[in-house]
Amino acid sequence: MGMGKTFAEKILSRKAGREVRAGDIVVVSPDYCISHENSASICTTFSSLTDRVWDPSKIVITLDHTVPAPAPEYANGHAVIRRFAKEQGLCHFYDLNCHGGICHQIICQEGYSAPGRLIVGADSHTCTAGALGAFATGIGRSEMASVWACGEIWLKVPETIRVYVTGRLKPGVCAKDFILYLAGLLGAGGAGYKCLEFDGPGIGRMTVADRMTLCNMGIEMDAKAAVCRPDEKTEKYLQEAGASDYTAIWADEDAVYKRTLEIDLADIVPAVAKPSRVDNYAPAREVQGEEIDQAFIGACTNGRIEDLRAAAAVLAGRQVAVRTIIMPASCKVLEQALAEGLIQTFVAAGCTVMPPGCGPCVGASGGVLGDGECCISTSNRNFVGRMGSRRSRVYLASPITVAASALEGEISCWESEEQNGTEDF
Amino acid sequence: MDRREEIRGRAWKYGDDVNTDVIYPGRYTYKLLTDEEAASHALEDLDPDFGKKMRKGDILVGGWNWGVGSAREQAVKCLKFKGVGAILAKSFARIYFRNCLNEGLFAIACPEAVDAIQDGEEISIDFEKGRVVTPAGEFPFEKYPAYVMGLVEAGGIIPYTKEKLKNRREERA
CATH class of the missing domain: 3.30.499.10 (Aconitase, domain 3)
Known part of the structure; x- marks a missing residue:
């Protein structure tokens, strides 16, 4: 049996400053925090803790779930966030006049996610950012208020399922069809508490956009995080996104996995998940x-x-x-x-x-x-x-x-x- | 929450993969509601009778992967506001489990107990001994790791963080 480490074990060892393995608990500081409309609720909880965020340059907020505000109660929520962002000097608040969008798109597109970074988000689809080689995981609102206040979070180092992907998608078949197939295979709780590590030539052939689709749906199998091996496509994307100062990290060749799956993209067909x-x-x-x-x-x-x-x-x-x-x-x-x-x-x-x-x-x-x-x-x-x-x-x-x-x-x-x-x- | 406290109540039993959207629908998620309003929507899309039959201290019993889906914390908070004593399930979705700890609501994974429990019967959870007590027998469950227990005993993430910030201030002083 190998003695190497998975991506999750390596990145959390680096962040914790000590050697850790799956099952260990670490206390780590995230590189970025993401939230959206739920920031209004986070702001309220935060105010009960302290009056200044730990680092205004590490907090990214977008408005995406209810834009433009369809009812006064949503507009009121937006106003709370707007006021908070101004008071705290948050430099990464994407209001409706700030060229924003869906938080998981912005975190990738604007260069916040990058290989080797740790991202937490008050949204389950935070795992999307793993497409660029980050460890990105979703948390609840109160916990985000706590992270804003003290700049750290505890995480249990997850075990990992390796998904090794070969082959090419047939014409008319998309990355979405592949991930729906995987969700059907593993089940809605099939990656519970685990990291999904996507690797192999099939992933290498996919665009960053496709990889985002895969990692996005990691949570639908209850994965703690999902990640794709960074490569030249990742580098090119990050260059356009303006990301710098990151150090890539990837699993050792002899890493120990909970499970390994091999999937040939040629076997994937147009698919649906039925109600x-x-x-x-x-x-x-x-x-x-x-x-x-x-x-x-x-x-x-x-x-x-x-x-x-x-x-x-x-x-x-x-x-x-x-x-x-x-x-x-x-x-x-x-x-x-x-x-x-x-x-x-x-x-x-x-x-x-x-x-x-x-x-x-x-x-x-x-x-x-x-x-x-x-x-x-x-x-x-x-x-x-x-x-x-x-x-x-x-x-x-x-x-x-x-x-x-x-x-x-x-x-x-x-x-x-x-x-x-x-x-x- | 206090681990010495025994939780006793009637068990309301549901199936596998009960998701956050049926526990607390998206149409309320991005509105700022009062605790009572949030509680009134608990399990609205799963069991519309829940609000009527539920009494303070009752225990929700679920199958595998309880709380799958969204990170929305209200899916935990609405149950807490409603007075749910604990959630017992075969397993929990990760973010949901974390939200329970953070909000001070006991989330206990014990598949054997879930199988033994009948809907509506009275059960209790002895956290100190790590046992679920049912009419069909007692079932042990795995206790939380020490780090997590510290968080739980502090009463959840907010009191825990207040204590942490206070200690930091004192260290600096």
């Missing part, structure tokens, strides 16, 4: 013809430019049969989509283009579901009531499958020779 469990996996062709009322393309899972390109390629010159909501993950993504003519394509196809944010995914704003309605969505959760009424249903799928389904008004598979997913070669 109302993420691990309710089915190949999309098995549910073809299922009627839908709404299609949603966006969220921290699939709201990036690569996802919009893939959807636009399907929708170009056609008309959607049901209401179709397009929500870019950030202002930068929206700008790129405008420059590339994708927004024109969506509008011409009859889609509703929304400002950057993530409201519909959590049933908070901007396209929620009514009683008995069915939505096919690129988001990450299909729990009962997740997108609105508790009598609504949600299918999760890739941007290509969602776009193809929007055209038909029922779940459909996209079949095209030239369509190559979002993979870049």
Whole structure:
């Protein structure tokens, strides 16, 4: 048996300043903290602890779940955060006039996440930032107030599941299809308390956007963190994001894993997670013809430019049969989509283009579901009531499958020779 | 919370993978509600009768992966405000478990006890001895690690952090 260490063991050893193994408890200081609308609640709790944050340069706040404010109580919450950011001199607050977007997009796109960094976020999808080689994990609001106050957090060093990925995705198949397959394989609690380590040539061939989709859904298997091995693509992305002063870290060759899975991307097919469990996996062709009322393309899972390109390629010159909501993950993504003519394509196809944010995914704003309605969505959760009424249903799928389904008004598979997913070669 | 305290109440039993969105729906998550308002929405999308049948000190009993999903702390707080004495499950989703510790709500993982318990019967949890006591017998559970117990005994993350900040100030003085 090897004596080497996993990514999680190595990064937490470095942060703790001592050699630790899975099961040990460390007290560590995060490089960045992320939060969103729930910052209003964090601010209130924080005020009961102390009056100054430990380091205003390490706190990143965006507004994304309820933007622009759809009701006075949301506007009041935003106002609390705005006031707090000013009082505390927070330099990374992305208000609606600050070119922001979904917090998990901003943390990557703006250079906060980088290899070897430790990120905590008051949101379960904080694990998305692991796509760039960081250890990123979600916590609750009170705990975030505590981190803001004292600059440290305790973490149990997790065991790791290694996912070694080979091969190439077939045309029309996306990283989303792969992660839905993995969720079906491992189950909704299958990576509980563990780190998911993605490695192998299949991951190397994926774009950073695809890797974000994978890590984003780590939490759907209850992973504590999910991470992809950093490479030249990571470096290039970070250069554009303006990240510097980081030191990459990766697992030893002889690391000890709880479990290792090997998956060939050639075996992956267009897929859905049927209502109302993420691990309710089915190949999309098995549910073809299922009627839908709404299609949603966006969220921290699939709201990036690569996802919009893939959807636009399907929708170009056609008309959607049901209401179709397009929500870019950030202002930068929206700008790129405008420059590339994708927004024109969506509008011409009859889609509703929304400002950057993530409201519909959590049933908070901007396209929620009514009683008995069915939505096919690129988001990450299909729990009962997740997108609105508790009598609504949600299918999760890739941007290509969602776009193809929007055209038909029922779940459909996209079949095209030239369509190559979002993979870049 | 005090580990010497015995928790006793009726058991309300639910299934596997009970998620945060049915415990506390997203439509309330980003509103600032009072404790009572938050409590009134507890388990709204899972068991609409919960609010009526639940009495202070009752114990929620769940299957595998209780609390899967969102980091939303209200999914713990609404139950605490409602007066839930503890949550007993076969296992807990990670962030949910952490939120329980941080909010001072006992979260006990004990699959054998869960299987033995019938919906509505009275059970108790003896934290000092590390046992769940049910009509069908007593079942031991694994106690928290020492570090975590310190957090729990302080009453959760907020009192714990207050103490930490106070000690830091004293060290500096």
